[in-house]
Amino acid sequence: MSRPEILFPLFAGLETLEGVGPKTAKAFAGLGVEKPKDLLLLLPHSGVDRARRTSVRDVVPPATVTVEVTIGTHFAPRAKGRPYRVMVNDSALEFQLVFFHARGDYLQKLLPTGQKRIVSGRVEVFDGVAQMVHPDHILLPEDADELPLFEPIYPLVAGVTQKIVAKAVAVALARMPDLPEWIDLGQKAKEGWPDWSAAVHSAHAPSSNADLVATASARERLAYDEFFAHQVTLSLARASLRKVKGRASLATGRLQETVLAALPYQPTGAQARAVREIAEDMATPLRMSRLLQGDVGSGKTLVAFLALLVAVEAGGQGVMMAPTEILARQHLAGLAELAALAGVRLDLLTGRDKGAERARKLEDLAQGRIQILVGTHAVFQKDVIFHDLRLAVVDEQHRFGVAQRMELGAKGQWVDVLVMTATPIPRSLALASYGDMDISVLDEKPPGRKPVQTALVPTGRMDEVVEKLRQAVAEGRQAYWVCPLVEDSEVLDYASAEARFQHLRATLGEGIVAMVHGQMPAAEKDAAMAGFIAGHSAVLVATTVIEVGVNVPNASIMVIERAETFGLAQLHQLRGRVGRGSAQSTCLLMYQSPLSETGERRLKVLRDTEDGFRIAEEDLAMRGAGDLIGTAQSGLPRFRVADMERQTALMAVAQSDARKLLHDDPDLSSPRGQAVRNLLWLLDQDRAIRLISVG
Structure with a gap:
């Protein structure tokens, strides 16, 4: 176009x-x-008020004043580095204009003694004398109209002045x-x-x-234009994903009922609602693109498994993709019991499968004998062919942005896509990053999960904490000990984890403490994790590699060292690793005092609530959107006027308007559609423009 x-x-x-x-x-x-x-x-x-005053006397310095003056005597500096001064009189007061590093001949020309000029600038009082240092404006009285009564002040960078921008x-x-x-x-x-x-x-x-202010009519309108352009882009992406004919996968409910009947608990209302929304999407011939958003421990796994069963009931296959091998194995372990209840064949495919073993799995997949596959990115390789793939569940721990979602579709496997995220996302961010998807939210906790007791402990009390840990281990409990994040350096992270590991091993005894960190070879990491899961070790010292998805029901203590160095969402995720079994769990947030004001506020929010959505809103308010999900890789839009955090309601209106517009005018060919094309060009929505041209 x-x-x-x-x-x-x-x-x-x-x-x-x-x-x-x-x-x-x-x-x-x-x-x-x-x-x-x-x-x-x-x-x-x-902005700066440049309204004319009769005299500098009318203001309380320091203040900006615009006033007409008669120019008096010039005093050139006597020594190097001293200022050049020009005496001036307004209608009631004599004061000085002061210039540093100025050329006398230039100032004589600019301010001829005896003539009138309008000067505007900041007036301050030094030693009882009013001074205006380097006036912002010096004008002839007849040019006074050039100066706005209220002068806008623009953002600047080196090489650009207010005058140049204006x-x-x-x-x-x-x-x-x-x-x-x-x-x-x-x-x-x-x-x-x-x-x-x-x-x-x-x-x-x-x-x-x-x-x-953001609510001023003109600015609000321009903010809306930005939100609207962004939402039109997302809606076009959504339409192009859906345009592709999916396949209607009709659930019989038979397998789901078998599983639900065998479970010792009832699913929550939120789980039942999410499964219903997913099944309804899968039953249409359009391709599903849905985000399943649930807080730590809200039961996403069950929902994802029931969704995979819809694919199997419809005669097809499902795949669940995890970002790492550890998580893929964990998903496998979590689903194995459910698959056995349903009588469905489940298997795992990762980069480690080689030779005859791999060939056998690929053959079983192609023949449809494996009904649900759990895997890592290895699932994307060319030789992996499904008999009839209907649903891909993506465990979104790596930011799986719009581009990747479209790529998954472009593989020609027109599958329904369900993206799971364990990070509760405030509504504004969900609209901005996932506006192309439909969203199901799990906002209830399954019964039986006890709240985790959270306490703040200064690092000075380390010995007490270690002593408590010794008693807990003696009682057969397991604990995580998370080491601080050291300045983005894996080497230093490793050093701090290593030191803590040695210290705890010396205190608690050999064989009781294990360690995982980012520098370890994958096989060693897996072995350490497996040992902890099996209960061979009681304390796992770790850098944040354990943050996502690790499930050890017997672990009931979480110690986070230097908790103030972590983000709120991260701390919430880490705490979610405990409280999964029947024992009362504790999370100790150790901090180095004195805490900064925001550090204290962050840790207190965490101590006072376990509601991930509230924590995410608070995090957003404190850090801003870019930081919250790391703007570099978040694919978050950068708005010039709009403020994503404070104008969520405006974004929501923009989304429903954009969806309605594209429903009525999918290729933007109506008069309003043509007008929207201009907006997309003005606001650099190149992706949208490409999507229209392709469309």
């Missing part, structure tokens, strides 16, 4: 703007500005074409939002601080 001609002026080089040379254009890149259109959304972050913005604004409206007219009228062009002009010409 080629760029609409009406937008050409906004896509020219920056150097085509008056006053912007190659050097400035290069500097602008540091602000994310590469084309004139980018200047339109480079909004001022604050001038470039003015030229870019002059190039703005009149574009047809892309927002739903009812929505726009209800919110009282201005047209796009008026909104951009108004956002660059605030008349007071009230125009700079």
Whole structure:
């Protein structure tokens, strides 16, 4: 799809703007500005009141003042490094203009004694004398109108000044074409939002601080435009995933009933609802793309298994993919019992399967004898052919972004996809990262899970903690001891884990303590984990490799050293490793005092609640979205005006509007659809544009 001609002026080089040379254009890149259109959304972050005063007397310094003065005597500096001073009088007061490193001849020309000028800048008092150091503006009285009453202040980088930005913005604004409206007219009228062009002009010409807040009408409209463009992109991705004919997999319910009847407990209402949503999606000929979001211990495994049974009941196969071999084996262990109840054949395929063993599994898969396969990425290899694959469950511990989801579809196996995540995601992030998917949430805990008692302990009390641990081990309990994260360096992580391992082994005895860390060969790691799972060792010292999915019901103690170095979500995940059995579990968060204010707030949130969604909201409020899931790999959109954390409601409206628009006009060919295409170009939604062209 080629760029609409009406937008050409906004896509020219920056150097085509008056006053912007190659050097400035290069500097602008540091602000994310590469084309004139980018200047339109480079909004001022604050403003300065430049309204005219009669005298500096009218303000309480330090303050910014704009005033007309008569220029008096110049005093050149007597020694190097001293300032140049110019005496001036306003209507009521004499004060000084002060310049450092200035050329006298230039200042004589700029400020001729006896003439009138308008000066604007910050006035401070030194030794009882009012001074304005380096005025921001010096104008002839007849040019006074050039100075706005409220001057917008823009973000800057080296090589770009306020003046340069303001001038470039003015030229870019002059190039703005009149574009047809892309927002739903009812929505726009209800919110009282201005047209796009008026909104951009108004956002660059605030008349007071009230125009700079996110809820100001012009800014809110522009934020909505960003959310809407992003959601249209996600909806197009979703439509292109669904356009591909899936297969209707109809559940008979026979296998599911067998399993549920044999379970010692009833599924929660949330589990039953999620299974129903999944089965309904699988029954349609469209391809399912659903996210199963559940907190630690909310019973995702059962839901995933029942979904896999839908595929088997419909005469097909299912696959469950895990990011690591340890987790794949664990899924296998977790599902084996359920598969036996259902009388379904389950098998494992990882990179370790070689030779005859592998050939046998591949043959069984191709013949349909293996009904459910658990595997790692090895499942993606060319020679792995299924007899009739209907459902892929992806255990999303590695960020499985939109691109990977589309790739899974592109393998030609038009399977339904269910992505499981154990990280509760606040609604705003779920909308931003997974807007192309439908979401099922498990927000109830199965009965019988006891809350984990969480306590904060300063590192100074290490000996007490180790002593308590000794008693617990003597009573037959098992514990995790998580070592601190050391500055992104695996070598140092290893050193800190090694030291703690030696210390605990010396105190608790040989053979009782095992260790896993990132530097170990996979086979050793697996052996240490397997030994702990089997109960051969009682204490497992680990770097965070145990964070996800490890299930040892007998482990009831979790010690996290230097807990303040971890993120909230991570601490919540780690704590979720205990409290899986019938024993009362404890989690000790050890911290180095003194704690920073945010450090203390984070640890207290964790101590006071086990609700992962509340913890995630709190984490988002404290750290911001980019940090929360690591923007680099999160595929999270970067918005210029919109604020994902504080404008969730706006994002939700944008999502439902985008989905409705594409339902009514899938290829954006209606007048409104054409208008939306302009928006997608303006906001760099290249992926959306590619999807329309392909579509």
